[in-house]
Amino acid sequence: MRRKxxxxxxxxxxxxAGCNGGGSSNPSPCTPPNGIRxxxxxxxxxxxxxxGNVGAVVFGSTAALPSGFQAVLANNTTGNSVVFxxxxxxxxxLPTPNALPAFANPVYQSSGNPxxxxxxxxxxxxxxxxxxxxxxxxxxxxxxxxx
Numbered sequence: 001m002r003r004k005x006x007x008x009x010x011x012x013x014x015x016x017a018g019c020n021g022g023g024s025s026n027p028s029p030c031t032p033p034n035g036i037r038x039x040x041x042x043x044x045x046x047x048x049x050x051x052g053n054v055g056a057v058v059f060g061s062t063a064a065l066p067s068g069f070q071a072v073l074a075n076n077t078t079g080n081s082v083v084f085x086x087x088x089x090x091x092x093x094l095p096t097p098n099a100l101p102a103f104a105n106p107v108y109q110s111s112g113n114p115x116x117x118x119x120x121x122x123x124x125x126x127x128x129x130x131x132x133x134x135x136x137x138x139x140x141x142x143x144x145x146x147x
Contacts, residue, residue, distance in 0.1 A: 030128050030135035037062045040126050044099040045142025052146045056112030058090050060101035068132035071111035077122040084111040118146045
């Protein structure tokens with residue numbers, strides 16, 4: 001229990017410090033631009049058995065996210081985080097298991113890091129970061145478990 005709590009405190013400290021290099025004394029959580037709703041599509045929130053070398057996540061949005069947005073994956077088990085590249089084109093077809101957004105005509109975008117590897121049994125939370133803002137990636141879009 002003590003190790004798990006230390007890991008969660010490490011994740012919280014990283015997220016509060018921000019991954020975008022900017023910041024203010026009271027940064028706000030990173031969110032999509034006004035009017036754009038974004039959800040985690042792959043791996044589907046709550047999914048299990050995802051490969052430890054998950055190299056990309058896919059977002060579904062009501063409109064395209066600007067290029068400065070990226071994913072940050074936080075390992076809730078170890079407290080470590082991995083920053084992914086800025087959003088780009090999604091893989092085709094979409095990997096499974098994926099979730100269908102609850103809104104019509106989603107725009108799919110992917111954020112990846114081919115070198116990312118997570119230990120088996122880890123629970124990974126996915127956050128959205130905006131490199132063009134002083135915000136911090138502090139609002140989870142969902143989590144999944146690595147096999």
